[in-house]
Amino acid sequence: MIQEFKKIWKPYAIGMLWLLGLLWPMLGIHADGTLTIHETVTVWSYILAGTAACLLIYIFKKSGHLDFAGDPVSRAVSRIKARTTTIPNWAWSLGFIVLACSYPLFADRYGTDVAINVLIYICLGLGLNVMVGLCGLLDLGYIAFYGVGAYAYALLNTVYGLGFWVCLPFSAFFACIAGCIVGYPTLRMRGDYLAIVTLGFGEIIRLILNNWMELTNGPNGILGIDPISIYLPVLENGLTFELFWMKKLHLLYYFVLALAVFTAIGIRHLNISRVGRAWESIREDETAAELMGVNTFIYKLLAYVMGAFFAGLAGAFFAARMRFVSPESFTFLESAMVLCMVVLGGMGSIPGIMLGVFALIVLPEVFREFENYRMLIFGSTMVIMMLFRPAGLIPAKRMGTRSDEREG
Template structure:
């Protein structure tokens, strides 16, 4: 025992690293490599979404799918704020409103094409992120939640009362996207197939939401900035001890969330051709937050599932008429009871993607390990009086 901590010159050979307890099998290779499998899976889902309009292209289906994709984008943005950085934001819909109104006002009053409004929307979102986040991100936990809730309401009430935002009736007649004189409304014929404007817009949203929102946010989450966000979420003091400027890191998460929300707002305005304050009630902040929490905070597949669920469930449950929100609520309670970390928690792996070490019998263990032998002295026989 004592020799382990013996004289200095022997330290090198004494400190050979102890052998691992269990020999773990190698990671899967080829198609079953966890990361590659998930990427393939994502690609398949994306292709399925591309093919869908060929199977059924009724305006109703296309319309709810477009909304669902916009919700995916919103949820990915909120996932950066809540899932990665751990900042409970109850007023996320404020950024959605900033994006939708900025683009709506510019396109209806100044006659800009919606596409041209995007740079201004980005600036407006960054500004809104700094204005809201700047002072509030010094707060933590519950206090932050309350302040963001307040800001969400301020934005909605302002839109409700200003003349330029059209007051309670909002803005109407927002046109669809157009690029250099060609607009989705013109339709297009490719390979002998006619695509109407709604389907074209669906594809556009799919590419923006799938490409920019999902892949962009997921990659950010895996990078250096993403790790910094997660560390702030886990333990802010320890993150500071690692040399992270926690305030700046939190603000960056907030601004990125704002950009995602704002762009989703542009898409939504163009999709519905109108924006009004009722689209930005607290309910929607709560719904998007639900998508993130229900799906799995900080988990890309989880958040996509959550967003699809909250946007499609009310439609799928339409047959239940007045009961549908009740059923919706019950489903969510059940999910939270059985999957408390979300449907697909962060860092979760599909069971067939990781190989576990087989349970070894005691005999095998004796052979392969230099086991630490602990001898337990026989207890002395009890003496009976």
């Protein structure tokens, strides 16, 4: 333990002093010509206490002093794991779906609302996962596809009066077109150039939505979008079909649940198919993939189109649920948030992304009083995950077995 401590205290102390030097000009110099130190020291000591506590736990764990508490827990976990591995995957999924279906029965309005948010972000996270997790293409303008889907429904509905179900495929289609438009010129690039170009495209789409007054009503947004409608059979005077608006929150919840399940199943099937293997090979080594006869350009474009497709579906639902869209919902910070969820949960892992979304939507709702620190925590989460656990909370399992694994 002493060894661990010796190794770590020096960089930690330097880091903390650096932070103090960083905070003081921001907090301690005032425009009335006074210099103070106490606010700085207060903020700094909070941070010091928090980080020191984390560090102590880390040192204790590393040097094995927490084993007395950890051992029973880890033994119990492994026992549960041994039990649960015998349960087939379909039973897990079924259990989750039953749980999710019964959720609105005992949740209040607020709880349902949060759950709808979680499910929308699950759709988005899984869609982004196709690009980032499966194919290894970092897209920082992903939310633009969501915006295209939302605006497609909003405009088709308010201008042409088309209903939700007609527009849903159109929303997805327009998002796919946007994916092609972004993907076609950018996919010759790799890695970080691609990231910044997609960021640029995301901003261009947002600026167009913001400035094209005649079409999108600019920053004021589009009001009065119809909610989702279904025709229900009515048996009163003969069998007629009557228009029924899905305005009730729990109906919306079931719809978005279906959408999320559809997205998850679709992405799972893409992942284990030939396409998914091609994506994985591109992610691991593009040159090698090309040599093995994978048409990298087509598959990368397909990754874009599929990611955009799911974002477009989610976007149409978003417009129908809010009944209002404005460019403010589709800023870069939203993209970064979705990306943070994917990174936190584990790139390429469907349960991981669900957990990531859950953590980053539900926890801020629980700790409402720390609302202002939300983005700060998102940012630091991304850095910390990359430093300590780059594969995410639930790392993705590799599909199939490799030859070297099979031999060993």
